[in-house]
Amino acid sequence: MRDPRADFPILGEPVHGRRLVYLDSAATTQKPRQVIEAVADYYRRLNANVHRGAYDLAVRATEAYEDARAAVAAFVGAPDPRGVVFVRGTTEALNLAASSLGRLKVRAGDGIVVTAMEHHSNLIPWQLLAQERAARLEMVELTPQGELDVDGYRRALERRPKIVAFTHVSNVLGTINPVAELARLAHEAGAVVVVDGAQAVPHLAVNVAELGADLYAFSGHKMLGPMGVGVLVGTPELLDAMPPYHGGGEMIRTVQDTTATYAPIPHKFEAGTPNVAGAVGLKAAIAYLGALGMAEVAAHERALTGYARERLAAIEGLRLYGPEERAGVVSFTLADIHPHDLATIVDSEGVAIRAGHHCAQPLMRRLDVPATARASFYVYNTREDVDALAGALEKARALFGYARA
Amino acid sequence: MRDPRADFPILGEPVHGRRLVYLDSAATTQKPRQVIEAVADYYRRLNANVHRGAYDLAVRATEAYEDARAAVAAFVGAPDPRGVVFVRGTTEALNLAASSLGRLKVRAGDGIVVTAMEHHSNLIPWQLLAQERAARLEMVELTPQGELDVDGYRRALERRPKIVAFTHVSNVLGTINPVAELARLAHEAGAVVVVDGAQAVPHLAVNVAELGADLYAFSGHKMLGPMGVGVLVGTPELLDAMPPYHGGGEMIRTVQDTTATYAPIPHKFEAGTPNVAGAVGLKAAIAYLGALGMAEVAAHERALTGYARERLAAIEGLRLYGPEERAGVVSFTLADIHPHDLATIVDSEGVAIRAGHHCAQPLMRRLDVPATARASFYVYNTREDVDALAGALEKARALFGYARA
Amino acid sequence: MPEAEGDGLAELYQELILDHYRRPRNQGSLEAHTSRVALANPTCGDELELDLLLEGGTIRDVRFSGHGCSISQASASMMTQLIKGKTLDEARRLAARFSEMMRGSADAAHDRALGEARALAGVARFPVRVKCALLGWSALEESTRDHP
Amino acid sequence: MPEAEGDGLAELYQELILDHYRRPRNQGSLEAHTSRVALANPTCGDELELDLLLEGGTIRDVRFSGHGCSISQASASMMTQLIKGKTLDEARRLAARFSEMMRGSADAAHDRALGEARALAGVARFPVRVKCALLGWSALEESTRDHP
Ligand SMILES: Cc1ncc(COP(=O)(O)O)c(C=O)c1O
Numbered sequence A, B: 001m002r003d004p005r006a007d008f009p010i011l012g013e014p015v016h017g018r019r020l021v022y023l024d025s026a027a028t029t030q031k032p033r034q035v036i037e038a039v040a041d042y043y044r045r046l047n048a049n050v051h052r053g054a055y056d057l058a059v060r061a062t063e064a065y066e067d068a069r070a071a072v073a074a075f076v077g078a079p080d081p082r083g084v085v086f087v088r089g090t091t092e093a094l095n096l097a098a099s100s101l102g103r104l105k106v107r108a109g110d111g112i113v114v115t116a117m118e119h120h121s122n123l124i125p126w127q128l129l130a131q132e133r134a135a136r137l138e139m140v141e142l143t144p145q146g147e148l149d150v151d152g153y154r155r156a157l158e159r160r161p162k163i164v165a166f167t168h169v170s171n172v173l174g175t176i177n178p179v180a181e182l183a184r185l186a187h188e189a190g191a192v193v194v195v196d197g198a199q200a201v202p203h204l205a206v207n208v209a210e211l212g213a214d215l216y217a218f219s220g221h222k223m224l225g226p227m228g229v230g231v232l233v234g235t236p237e238l239l240d241a242m243p244p245y246h247g248g249g250e251m252i253r254t255v256q257d258t259t260a261t262y263a264p265i266p267h268k269f270e271a272g273t274p275n276v277a278g279a280v281g282l283k284a285a286i287a288y289l290g291a292l293g294m295a296e297v298a299a300h301e302r303a304l305t306g307y308a309r310e311r312l313a314a315i316e317g318l319r320l321y322g323p324e325e326r327a328g329v330v331s332f333t334l335a336d337i338h339p340h341d342l343a344t345i346v347d348s349e350g351v352a353i354r355a356g357h358h359c360a361q362p363l364m365r366r367l368d369v370p371a372t373a374r375a376s377f378y379v380y381n382t383r384e385d386v387d388a389l390a391g392a393l394e395k396a397r398a399l400f401g402y403a404r405a
Numbered sequence C, D: 001m002p003e004a005e006g007d008g009l010a011e012l013y014q015e016l017i018l019d020h021y022r023r024p025r026n027q028g029s030l031e032a033h034t035s036r037v038a039l040a041n042p043t044c045g046d047e048l049e050l051d052l053l054l055e056g057g058t059i060r061d062v063r064f065s066g067h068g069c070s071i072s073q074a075s076a077s078m079m080t081q082l083i084k085g086k087t088l089d090e091a092r093r094l095a096a097r098f099s100e101m102m103r104g105s106a107d108a109a110h111d112r113a114l115g116e117a118r119a120l121a122g123v124a125r126f127p128v129r130v131k132c133a134l135l136g137w138s139a140l141e142e143s144t145r146d147h148p
């Protein structure tokens, strides 16, 4: 993969007088100037509201917006751009899914299956739905290695749940779930499959059609795109059948005083003025990733993650979580130093890592830790970044009174 | 008011080889370079995910986000920034309000009151809620002048509805509703008051505390801000009592496998990664409007609207809709020329106006037209823009075979 | 046919189109109809209802009503002229041809089979208006979807 | 007190603080308590439970449990030392003083009334960590809110 660092202005901004070593891309990624410029350029040249204007600017803004939709569809292998719904991010996508699918499918006593490695965004919407509908929410456990317990998953399917929701890639352990297999099993059991792709689309070549997910969610801001734009991809048949989510402008066909009929997909799910600039920026991010090559991106991360696991494992008292085979996320704890203290200490060396429960409290309980420290990698990270992290962790050990190994 | 046109790069972009005369600010406004730069600068210098990081960048991003919240609170007179919830836009704000208030307040047979001048975004969410809860949705009619029928409104209140939702300013007629009085009456009847401020906050000095609205919604993109950010302002007491909307990261306190407790406001309503760059851009827009002076902005629009009404009324066959006293929105029809044709024709002169039902089909039925043409004004518009519109409308008359007056 | 020139507006609003807009042919409804389809263009609020009387695969009669811009009304009016008396297959061929013209095909724009509807060739230069010109044809498509 | 220097980390993680982190004073729970309050910092997952035994406006005994970073644990530990045996009014005055120190007040940072808790003055330089240092004090505030 070509070295893209020069494209990221923020990497030139010193932190505490040091070079920024940004290792928190699982939370949000930095943006290349190509994306920053695409957004600015949209506002400078073709900003207008979409879908409603008979004038030139509105036509061009609408084209830009629909081009972005087509680019997203192509990037994730969605056969039909009508299956691409723009939302704010993964969280909104999953709430939309839970709310609309819930009304379509879930009655009292019905089952909904999630896993113990879900981000809160793929858990709380199902909790709320289960509470509202008096449905049964079941959580599939993990193996000691931090992989999904597929036997437990099969058992959960025997009760024929209406909906199965799981993450493609764990944001804590890096575990990559066998989505195609899990989806096939769920379909055999008659369930609709909802996949949280927030940590997958940025890092792996994803093809939703091959995976067989009925609904698939991800965020633009985690894949070099702007904040405030994300995607729910669905099969047109399912989206067609689902009742609308938000009511408002753009999503209607005709409106009477107390009733309305709705527009075809995807517009049925896009009430109100969308984030057109965000979609345009996401398209630029997709073009950027496409030029790097998703296979190369994945290989780069794999190499870096392997190196990081090696370097970190050599630190005395450091414990790594999660399976060997994984995406570019490394969670760890170090002796009795609380992850929050670790984050503060490595920050003083310019190294940005995350500490906490990573919005995955059920998983934390299973790991039997209140929190972990997490380093996550992306296209702009290097082996030097890993070295900087390792060095900063040694400093933490020293501050907490541990002798150098 | 100082002339701000030089700040708007898009106004220098020719349309069909002509100067752009942008008269569709009620749909979305153009952006000054100060806002475009604020967004780009955020990504270049301090982008990170908020509220979760122990490192320097995350702290600075969080500060920027919370500073934006404080700026919004100050701009609309919200006494407490905790009452400012960031959303995508007015539509999401109103859907949040309907969903959460619905669960808090509305049981079968309860009443919800709206008006016949609502934008679909302040109607469909209440329709959906009424259908879901078997509640009664009542629509207050308008006077022939296009103002709210306050007697009808009082009668509707006699049935003691749980929720009253109305717009501050009509996006079609420009009618400015007497929000403070309407809110007082609704409160006396025991109702919660939800106000759609999408067309008010950009154009008038708004003070939500003085108005007495319990919930008040508006969009950043209609007030020089970026797309993908908007606001629901509420009294902290009401927001505290309201159940959460989206489930996900950031909005929780603790999460068990099948239940969770929620964070205090405003975070309870801000699940997932927010549009931090959008909030930062909105703050820049507020600073820009503040420097122009909202009183000056309102006066500028008033003068321009008066001039436009005068110029347009002089065109033979042209019919204006709505009251004399109004915000900077002018809806009209011209002889038998369909508004859509009008928009196409004036576009060829570089003049961007909107044609259609303006997401207000119930109002269109009451005006007894399928559509109107609409010109709307903002800080960058001038008398020359109005002249260009009037000239282009004469061209439309000529094309449709009407003799020059 | 006039060639597109200048801003294209003179072609868009040529007399024949305005004539169909102001005096639509085959306007109204058919008491005896075999199909009735109502369509709306949610963007601009145009509405159109199309009644067909089909007999043995032939369009015996056709009427339309509704309201909308000059393009949608004129196009529907011209369409009714074209399809009356035609077989379903012929009508579908015309619809396909008209679509091609809307996508800018010069060949289609010179196809005499399209009759007066060729006056609408200039709409191709106004992408947002293409939907208007297609509204009547879309109603036709929906009316005949379930026929062989 | 050591003055802040360099990156402030040496001050933040000085021995006294690590000692309280590793050997918290007054840890555990009180079987006989007049209040029990559990608080969490949702950002980092720190959790803390504070038991108080109040008698006639005086804090007779206090214990805390939970888990969290060195700052939150050390701060809670130091707090329990400070407030044990104090009246509610005195404890509230200490809480206010501690807050001032967290907002950077040099005056508060030299107030002997804060005892060992003064070692936490350096936290003021780490804004995200201020919440950690305040967690125990927030639990105290919540425990005593309904008392006169
Ligand atoms: C696995 C996973 N799901 C969902 C989310 C939520 O994404 P967002 O905050 O963009 O809505 C995240 C990121 O925080 C994530 O890592």
Ligand SMILES: Cc1ncc(COP(=O)(O)O)c(C=O)c1O
Binding pocket: A249, A271, A272, A273, A274, B026, B027, B089, B090, B091, B092, B119, B121, B122, B167, B169, B170, B171, B196, B198, B199, B219, B230, B359
């Ligand atoms: C009065 C009114 N309400 C609501 C909206 C919807 O705002 P948005 O599209 O930003 O959600 C608009 C603008 O389209 C409006 O004019």
